[in-house]
Amino acid sequence: MVSPTRSLTSEHDGAGRNNKRLRLSDSTSLTGYERLSGDNNSTSLPAVETALRAELEYETNSRLFERRKAEATETRLKRQLQVLQEDLDQTNQYVKELEAKAETDMDQARRTRAELMEKLRAADKHIRKVETGLQEPPHEQSWKLKCGLLESKTEGLSRENNQLRELLSGVEQRASHGSSHGTGESTSSTNTAEERGEQQENLLSTPGKPITGVSSNLSPAPLAIMTELNGTRIKLAQAKTENRQLSRQVKELSRKAQLVTEQREVAKRAQHRCEKLELEVKSLCKDHDSHLAHKRQWASFRREIDQTFSDTNGPSNNNNTDNSHPPEIATVLRHVKGLKQHVSRIKKERTGLQGNLDSANRHISVLEQQAKDDGSAVQKYQIEIKELRTKTEASEDALRRVQAQEVIVQREADNLRELLKTYEQKESQLSSMRGSESKNPGDTEMHESPTVKGLQVSLESTRDQLKVLTEQHKTLTEEVEPLRKQLKDMETEHERVKNKFGLLRDALMTERAKAERAEERAHEAERLAGKGSFNTDTTRVLHLGSNPLSQAIREKYEAEIKILQRSLANSGSNQQSADAALDAEKSIARLKEFFREQSAKFREAVYQITGCKIEMIPEGPDEKGRFKVRSMYGEREEDHLLFRWAGNSKTIDLMSSDQAEKLFKTDVGLYITKFKSIPGFVSSLTLQLLENQTMLG
Numbered sequence: 001m002v003s004p005t006r007s008l009t010s011e012h013d014g015a016g017r018n019n020k021r022l023r024l025s026d027s028t029s030l031t032g033y034e035r036l037s038g039d040n041n042s043t044s045l046p047a048v049e050t051a052l053r054a055e056l057e058y059e060t061n062s063r064l065f066e067r068r069k070a071e072a073t074e075t076r077l078k079r080q081l082q083v084l085q086e087d088l089d090q091t092n093q094y095v096k097e098l099e100a101k102a103e104t105d106m107d108q109a110r111r112t113r114a115e116l117m118e119k120l121r122a123a124d125k126h127i128r129k130v131e132t133g134l135q136e137p138p139h140e141q142s143w144k145l146k147c148g149l150l151e152s153k154t155e156g157l158s159r160e161n162n163q164l165r166e167l168l169s170g171v172e173q174r175a176s177h178g179s180s181h182g183t184g185e186s187t188s189s190t191n192t193a194e195e196r197g198e199q200q201e202n203l204l205s206t207p208g209k210p211i212t213g214v215s216s217n218l219s220p221a222p223l224a225i226m227t228e229l230n231g232t233r234i235k236l237a238q239a240k241t242e243n244r245q246l247s248r249q250v251k252e253l254s255r256k257a258q259l260v261t262e263q264r265e266v267a268k269r270a271q272h273r274c275e276k277l278e279l280e281v282k283s284l285c286k287d288h289d290s291h292l293a294h295k296r297q298w299a300s301f302r303r304e305i306d307q308t309f310s311d312t313n314g315p316s317n318n319n320n321t322d323n324s325h326p327p328e329i330a331t332v333l334r335h336v337k338g339l340k341q342h343v344s345r346i347k348k349e350r351t352g353l354q355g356n357l358d359s360a361n362r363h364i365s366v367l368e369q370q371a372k373d374d375g376s377a378v379q380k381y382q383i384e385i386k387e388l389r390t391k392t393e394a395s396e397d398a399l400r401r402v403q404a405q406e407v408i409v410q411r412e413a414d415n416l417r418e419l420l421k422t423y424e425q426k427e428s429q430l431s432s433m434r435g436s437e438s439k440n441p442g443d444t445e446m447h448e449s450p451t452v453k454g455l456q457v458s459l460e461s462t463r464d465q466l467k468v469l470t471e472q473h474k475t476l477t478e479e480v481e482p483l484r485k486q487l488k489d490m491e492t493e494h495e496r497v498k499n500k501f502g503l504l505r506d507a508l509m510t511e512r513a514k515a516e517r518a519e520e521r522a523h524e525a526e527r528l529a530g531k532g533s534f535n536t537d538t539t540r541v542l543h544l545g546s547n548p549l550s551q552a553i554r555e556k557y558e559a560e561i562k563i564l565q566r567s568l569a570n571s572g573s574n575q576q577s578a579d580a581a582l583d584a585e586k587s588i589a590r591l592k593e594f595f596r597e598q599s600a601k602f603r604e605a606v607y608q609i610t611g612c613k614i615e616m617i618p619e620g621p622d623e624k625g626r627f628k629v630r631s632m633y634g635e636r637e638e639d640h641l642l643f644r645w646a647g648n649s650k651t652i653d654l655m656s657s658d659q660a661e662k663l664f665k666t667d668v669g670l671y672i673t674k675f676k677s678i679p680g681f682v683s684s685l686t687l688q689l690l691e692n693q694t695m696l697g
Helices: 032-037 044-134 140-178 182-205 220-311 313-317 327-435 450-531 548-571 575-610 658-664 667-673 678-693
Strands: 006-011 019-024 612-617 626-631 641-645 652-654
Touching: 044 220, 327 450, 575 612, 626 678, 641 658, 652 678, 658 667, 667 678
Parallel strands: none
Antiparallel strands: 006 019, 612 626, 626 641, 641 652
């Protein structure tokens, strides 16, 4: 039961996380626990327990592998059995359909053949009667009667012939649809139809000939009868050809029936194979049950071992040393107890972090609601500001129009005044000239011009219009002033809301950052709970390859984590959490884009300032990375320098390259070999390349 060589895994969680393997062999008397503790006394109980645990783990893994393999084989065989069963059902159904179709077609063909044979016998009898009737002496009345009978019989035969043709066409259609190879049937039916058409054309194209046994001195009536007889013979030939076609179809149906029997044999063989597969599945099920029984036995054995280890908790809890238990087991139990205490502390810390996370989420939801309200208010204010702006613009346009009209009216009034003055001057001159001649003093009023009166009236109306426009201008200015004040108030309110929205957004981002830090602390606590923390300088921990206790603890906490994740998913399934997640994704995407743009700007600035283009060559996760440096004054595209982080990750080493080897042969290499200055080396290289490309006068 105990294998000669088993391995114990000792995981050392230091900086490098190097895994060491301790081998237990028959040639050494020291166990893995004695090597770690440094005890020279060899005991058999730890070795037996270690071997039992290793054997248990090995057998468990092997049984698990066999069980998985058996389950995979069982599922594969079930699928094959299901597919074969479906194929068998389809084949049986198809065979039944073909059998029913063949039976119906055979019955129809038999009935059609019997009807055709009866028709042929009746036609032969009728031909014999007609031939015997022609040998009798002719009489006018008997000929009339015979002609009427023959005409009625020919009409009946033509109707029967048409019915036979329709019946044969239906049989051909059913045979073509019932065959599994439709192309062969269609070609055969087409060929038979073509042959029948050619025969009908040949027979119809040949005119009716008289029978050789009849004398030539007969009246015209027997010639008509002979033509009818020839038509009857043609119909008889057609019936024979159709009979031959039906016989061919019967042969084809018999061939199909033979194919159906062959398919039935194939179905029987498939059914036999399915039965064999069912037997194999049953045997596999028996093997699976036996494997399950072995698994249960090993599980009971594992529980017994766990019970033996759990019984050792009593002395360890009372801090009493019992010599019956080996010190290695006591060390493991103490470590397990410490892990339990650490897990309980992490649980408490996790509950606290979960509470903080919930409060942060609630605060985030409140802030998001406030941000939404502020956003709606901002939109409302923006709409009102737009309306006020439109009103203000309309008022200003009206005011400008009024002012323009006022200017125009003022100009017109001035022009009218000047015109009126000129008219008054002319009128005064005329009145002075006429005053000397007139004798009555009231003649001046009689000779006053009507133009002057009209101009005075228009001037008065213009003045009235000007007064109205000035009043409108005053009212519009009075209306515009409060609108401007309201617009200024709305703009100040808009700025205040924007500032408040920015503050709320900053607070939301800080709360999200706090929530992310809380989640990171929770994940770190989970990691420490599953892994454990200790001082790597003073402590070396032996980890079993598969510890049942740690596995049970891990399963327990994984179940709790799944429950918490489900509850978080259910609690965060509302629209606010979805919006918050969407906002978080958008902010992360913006940060990534901003970081990408800033990185590109930084690289371009470094290239423009130093004259060197620095590219990082990605390597493995455990390596430090290399840097490729090319100067903008380089003569060739392949001229470059390679740098790499040193082992302490604080200094950079120059790696070997073609350009580096050339430079070390010149004075530029002294900056590395003598002064240990990489910046001086790069600067000297830049100056040298610039001098090579530039002529300084």
